[in-house]
Amino acid sequence: MTKQRLSFYTQGCRLNQAETAVMEQQFSKQFDAFDQVPFSSPADVVVVNTCTVTENGDADTRRLVNKIVRQNPEAKIALVGCQSQILKEKLLELPNVQWVIGNADKLQTASIISSTYTQTEPVVEVKKLDKAPFTIDTPAIDTHHTRANLKIQDGCDFYCAFCVIPFARGPARSRDFADIIREVRALVDAGHKELVLTGINVGTYSHDGKTITDVVDALTGFPELARLRISSIEPTTIPWDVIDKMKTGTSMCRYLHVPLQSGSDTILKAMNRHYSVAEYTEFISNVFHAVPDIGLGTDVIVGFPGETDALFNETLELLTALPLAYFHVFSYSDRPFARSHKSTEKIAPAVIAKRSEILRQLSIKKRQGFFQKQLGKTVTVLVEQHKNGFWTGLTDHYIRVQFKHDEPCINQMIPVKLTDFSGDKMMGRRV
Ligand code: SF4
Numbered sequence: 001m002t003k004q005r006l007s008f009y010t011q012g013c014r015l016n017q018a019e020t021a022v023m024e025q026q027f028s029k030q031f032d033a034f035d036q037v038p039f040s041s042p043a044d045v046v047v048v049n050t051c052t053v054t055e056n057g058d059a060d061t062r063r064l065v066n067k068i069v070r071q072n073p074e075a076k077i078a079l080v081g082c083q084s085q086i087l088k089e090k091l092l093e094l095p096n097v098q099w100v101i102g103n104a105d106k107l108q109t110a111s112i113i114s115s116t117y118t119q120t121e122p123v124v125e126v127k128k129l130d131k132a133p134f135t136i137d138t139p140a141i142d143t144h145h146t147r148a149n150l151k152i153q154d155g156c157d158f159y160c161a162f163c164v165i166p167f168a169r170g171p172a173r174s175r176d177f178a179d180i181i182r183e184v185r186a187l188v189d190a191g192h193k194e195l196v197l198t199g200i201n202v203g204t205y206s207h208d209g210k211t212i213t214d215v216v217d218a219l220t221g222f223p224e225l226a227r228l229r230i231s232s233i234e235p236t237t238i239p240w241d242v243i244d245k246m247k248t249g250t251s252m253c254r255y256l257h258v259p260l261q262s263g264s265d266t267i268l269k270a271m272n273r274h275y276s277v278a279e280y281t282e283f284i285s286n287v288f289h290a291v292p293d294i295g296l297g298t299d300v301i302v303g304f305p306g307e308t309d310a311l312f313n314e315t316l317e318l319l320t321a322l323p324l325a326y327f328h329v330f331s332y333s334d335r336p337f338a339r340s341h342k343s344t345e346k347i348a349p350a351v352i353a354k355r356s357e358i359l360r361q362l363s364i365k366k367r368q369g370f371f372q373k374q375l376g377k378t379v380t381v382l383v384e385q386h387k388n389g390f391w392t393g394l395t396d397h398y399i400r401v402q403f404k405h406d407e408p409c410i411n412q413m414i415p416v417k418l419t420d421f422s423g424d425k426m427m428g429r430r431v
Pocket of ligand 1: 157
């Protein structure tokens with residue numbers, strides 16, 4: 001077979017990014033009938049790693065498939081992951097879709113495509129997801145980014161009322177501990193200096209008696225690993241031992257992204273979240289005081305069914321008061337499998353849009369406040385890219401910094417004094 005040009009497109013979360021990196025490595029290491037090309041180039045096969053967290057994600061996939069077909073009328077398309085798991089019939093109606101592969105077989109995508117390439121009928125591999133621990137045979141070496149995402153967990157048993165993830169990703173399950181350590185060795189040997197622990201609900205990691213604390217202990221023991229970051233972690237699942245690591249100058253980044261979702265106890269209860277506003281506030285406040293300069297972020301959903309003006313104002317007041325550096329604001333999205341879908345108290349889209357804008361503006365102010373406190377400090381930047389004459393990268397507390405420097409310094413840790421800020425980044429001077 002002549003070499004087929006193959007490209008990837010990743011929608012959604014960091015876990016999808018980690019899994020795309022694994023698929024890319026599998027194709028390049030094991031299947032030399034395919035040449036990987038950038039997504040914008042003509043391709044014979046396009047693999048789309050899909051997301052179904054919001055209605056927009058579903059619509060985005062339809063638009064994306066149509067765009068791929070316009071640009072590559074002969075391309076065969078593989079739709080893999082969350083949408084394939086729960087919406088396979090709808091996906092099969094889209095043009096040029098040759099493979100629909102659910103989450104159970106997502107990391108077999110390379111071998112499935114390779115072995116069924118000449119088949120004319122669409123190939124559908126969507127299985128029930130089970131609770132068994134898992135291993136991943138190929139490290140997620142990321143050839144596009146300096147940071148690598150390390151998948152340690154998948155699925156969720158929490159069943160928040162708005163969320164379709166337990167259906168799309170299946171029950172909570174954890175990766176074999178020794179398998180994680182093997183991958184870390186490979187990622188570090190490939191030159192990655194920062195790893196991001198990734199999963200759907202990473203704080204529930206549990207394998208052979210090992211917890212997230214054991215994972216963090218083991219990984220902060222790797223001398224070549226400059227930084228270890230946790231992507232997003234549920235408020236009730238963060239052990240204080242992990243926070244302690246941030247205080248003691250280990251590679252553990254001074255950063256936490258802890259989804260709040262609502263600042264109203266009434267809405268939290270309706271969402272089936274398992275904490276109160278008081279508990280969340282106490283945790284964030286304790287962490288803020290324990291870890292100097294920690295970068296704290298959150299997610300908030302606006303317009304959950306039943307969110308009155310008064311209940312929204314509780315969220316607004318809480319977010320104003322909490323020492324957060326930023327928040328991601330999500331407009332409530334009605335998902336067919338989620339419990340809130342059946343609610344009769346839906347909020348009008350115009351009201352949701354107005355409230356979301358209020359919170360987005362507040363988030364901008366919070367970020368400016370966080371930046372203001374960092375002015376004059378010297379930080380270490382792990383450099384990711386060079387653009388428009390500036391080097392940019394992240395600090396451990398998740399500030400994007402840009403600076404000038406005469407020498408190439410991608411993937412290096414560079415000390416920079418913070419001198420100014422604008423938008424979502426800070427400017428600095430190499431020291
Ligand atoms: S914790 Fe809640 S929001 Fe997060 S994945 Fe699980 S069910 Fe969804």
